[in-house]
Amino acid sequence: xxxxxxxxxxxxxxxxxxxxxxxxxxxxxxxxxxxxxxxxxxxxxxxxxxxxxxxxxxxxxxxxxxxxxxxxxxxxxxxxxxxxxxxxxxxxxxxxxxxxxxxxxxxxxxxxxxxxxxxxxxxxxxxxxxxxxxxxxxxxxxxxxxxxxxxxxxxxxxxxxxxxxxxxxxxxxxxxxxxxxxxxxxxxxxxxxxxxxxxxxxxxxxxxxxxxxxxxxxxxxxxxxxxxxxxxxxxxxxxxxxxxxxxxxxxxxxxxxxxxxxxxxxxxxxxxxxxxxxxxxxxxxxxxxxxxxxxxxxxxxxxxxxxxxxxxxxxxxxxxxxxxxxxxxxxxxxxxxxxxxxxxxxxxxxxx
Amino acid sequence: xxxxxxxxxxxxxxxxxxxxxxxxxxxxxxxxxxxxxxxxxxxxxxxxxxxxxxxxxxxxxxxxxxxxxxxxxxxxxxxxxxxxxxxxxxxxxxxxxxxxxxxxxxxxxxxxxxxxxxxxxxxxxxxxxxxxxxxxxxxxxxxxxxxxxxxxxxxxxxxxxxxxxxxxxxxxxxxxxxxxxxxxxxxxxxxxxxxxxxxxxxxxxxxxxxxxxxxxxxxxxxxxxxxxxxxxxxxxxxxxxxxxxxxxxxxxxxxxxxxxxxxxxxxxxxxxxxxxxxxxxxxxxxxxxxxxxxxxxxxxxxxxxxxxxxxxxxxxxxxxxxxxxxxxxxxxxxxxxxxxxxxxxxxxxxxx
Numbered sequence: 175x176x177x178x179x180x181x182x183x184x185x186x187x188x189x190x191x192x193x194x195x196x197x198x199x200x201x202x203x204x205x206x207x208x209x210x211x212x213x214x215x216x217x218x219x220x221x222x223x224x225x226x227x228x229x230x231x232x233x234x235x236x237x238x239x240x241x242x243x244x245x246x247x248x249x250x251x252x253x254x255x256x257x258x259x260x261x262x263x264x265x266x267x268x269x270x271x272x273x274x275x276x277x278x279x280x281x282x283x284x285x286x287x288x289x290x291x292x293x294x295x296x297x298x299x300x301x302x303x304x305x306x307x308x309x310x311x312x313x314x315x316x317x318x319x320x321x322x323x324x325x326x327x328x329x330x331x332x333x334x335x336x337x338x339x340x341x342x343x344x345x346x347x348x349x350x351x352x353x354x355x356x357x358x359x360x361x362x363x364x365x366x367x368x369x370x371x372x373x374x375x376x377x378x379x380x381x382x383x384x385x386x387x388x389x390x391x392x393x394x395x396x397x398x399x400x401x402x403x404x405x406x407x408x409x410x411x412x413x414x415x416x417x418x419x420x421x422x423x424x425x426x427x428x429x430x431x432x433x434x435x436x437x438x439x440x441x442x443x444x445x446x447x448x449x450x451x452x453x454x455x456x457x458x459x460x461x462x463x464x465x466x467x468x469x470x471x472x473x474x475x476x477x478x479x480x481x482x483x484x485x486x487x488x489x490x491x492x493x494x495x496x497x498x499x500x501x502x503x504x505x506x507x508x509x510x511x512x513x514x515x516x517x518x519x520x521x522x523x524x525x526x
Numbered sequence: 527x528x529x530x531x532x533x534x535x536x537x538x539x540x541x542x543x544x545x546x547x548x549x550x551x552x553x554x555x556x557x558x559x560x561x562x563x564x565x566x567x568x569x570x571x572x573x574x575x576x577x578x579x580x581x582x583x584x585x586x587x588x589x590x591x592x593x594x595x596x597x598x599x600x601x602x603x604x605x606x607x608x609x610x611x612x613x614x615x616x617x618x619x620x621x622x623x624x625x626x627x628x629x630x631x632x633x634x635x636x637x638x639x640x641x642x643x644x645x646x647x648x649x650x651x652x653x654x655x656x657x658x659x660x661x662x663x664x665x666x667x668x669x670x671x672x673x674x675x676x677x678x679x680x681x682x683x684x685x686x687x688x689x690x691x692x693x694x695x696x697x698x699x700x701x702x703x704x705x706x707x708x709x710x711x712x713x714x715x716x717x718x719x720x721x722x723x724x725x726x727x728x729x730x731x732x733x734x735x736x737x738x739x740x741x742x743x744x745x746x747x748x749x750x751x752x753x754x755x756x757x758x759x760x761x762x763x764x765x766x767x768x769x770x771x772x773x774x775x776x777x778x779x780x781x782x783x784x785x786x787x788x789x790x791x792x793x794x795x796x797x798x799x800x801x802x803x804x805x806x807x808x809x810x811x812x813x814x815x816x817x818x819x820x821x822x823x824x825x826x827x828x829x830x831x832x833x834x835x836x837x838x839x840x841x842x843x844x845x846x847x848x849x850x851x852x853x854x855x856x857x858x859x860x861x862x863x864x865x866x867x868x869x870x871x872x873x874x875x876x877x878x
Contacts, residue, residue, distance in 0.1 A: 193548060237597065246666070247661055250661040250663060251661070252668055253841075277669065278668060278669055280666060280667075280668070281656075281665070282669060282670065291744070303629075308598060309598070309603070313633070314598070314602055315632075316630060316632070316633040317629065317634060318633055365768055389852040390654075395634075489605075520730075
């Protein structure tokens, strides 16, 4: 399951080097409308000049079967073979969908990820999870398929609105919670009014990805310890599904930030996680992410989504919780009453 | 990549034993209209009684995205989780599509194959190739995903028309050609008017599957020696694609029989394969399979399909050929002229 990964702000040079080192017949770029326009010209890859770009609509709502079918058809019509290679240039939506298209085209061709969003760089593009949303459910269809190489950089972050930076930063907070109290406290000090397009921030990103890869390498198919990376995600996915149902999708990273508030409350309640850390996290989230609005009338739907979650076994709600920073607790089965309590506290802490 | 496999005519007992030995929450049967009606009731599995049956249309033409979408939706709506298991009951179309649906549902759930056709039993259901036809091309979309267990039996073969038996038998002939001259000669002696629903024939099937698994185990992702199993398939897939285009699909097994005639001619021409064996094979195929009708006006389309084939590299036509029975020759790049000559000889031998 080894995958290459390079942290650099000289993306084109590294792309050329990686492509020069492998045997392939044709390359294809998959990008969304924004990254095709704003990022692909800035890659400055000599090898990729003139390569066909398969451009898909931007936005999480396009991570669906229709877009996937379009990509499959394009690869087929453009004559991609098993010896071809796909280069995904975009955020998590592009690397998830493009990775899944590659993983299933002619039973699997190689792909390289060039994440352009912070969320993509520190989470979606590494670890081999690919897929699409389906039947109203997030990532309902997909595969584990490792990219041949991922190129992580901070140099495209200036193409993004600040909300996108914040979305990715939530996953970095999650990695910090899984790693150490020191790193968690350090990340809470960030100032979103400064620039993120720096070599210093690339170092912070590298540290964050390294935490993720430690979990991935120990358990690539997520049957054990890798599930720690689902911290915050049981509630986050339910929030996202509810938002989809309302016809107003929310960003995954924001959902994770809000989900972590609910789940660190459960961590406090069930495993003695520090209430001080819970309050610090909640304040940071409220200040920087605002709140996802729910009322108690939404609880039933949210709990239905949670029992439908991939992490659910036998219709139970499962969360990964923490006894303290760096100490995940697996397979906590959450009663409906405890989850409702956590949603109550979430609303309190978010001033809803 | 290890997969369990059992050769038995007590299918229900083995199914119950396999299912009793694993941890899962819900099981789902995927079957086609015919196997749901004719085979599922005969499984006599205690464990599977009352399990939901996801019934799909029969026939290769249903191995498509629409049917796959239906299966995904059913699994999702019926509450399948990552801890659920799928039992595919049917021919190669069901195990290919059902296996791919399982391989991609929530990034992969386990599946068991109960092949009911001879082709399914000796080929499609073992080895981990799953997928659907797409964009007019066979198995254009798919994945390598090993079944948890495959139960090979001869006891459902009496539900099949003789053409289905012959279709599967073509792959057994291929395995024999890849194995030894003795086995090849033995298989040419078969009489299709006798019953195949016997324990003796189950032994012959076991021998055939063992040859296939030897190649699969040595190279699960088909980057090297496993490609031997593509003997006959470059021409076969082109015939199938042409037939699809004509709106009159042909059976894969028949296509393989015809494809082997063309490709053993190339084996003779390029690697000195015995002309006596070529003639013996051609006579057996003509007697039992008839012929797929082509004229020289079809050559261009056929060659275009061959260069579009998954086995093709850089637009060349690639075939696996034989220098003699049991001695595959890999990566033979076939010139357009040689392929046209092979199609001419095929037409001669098939009296077209």
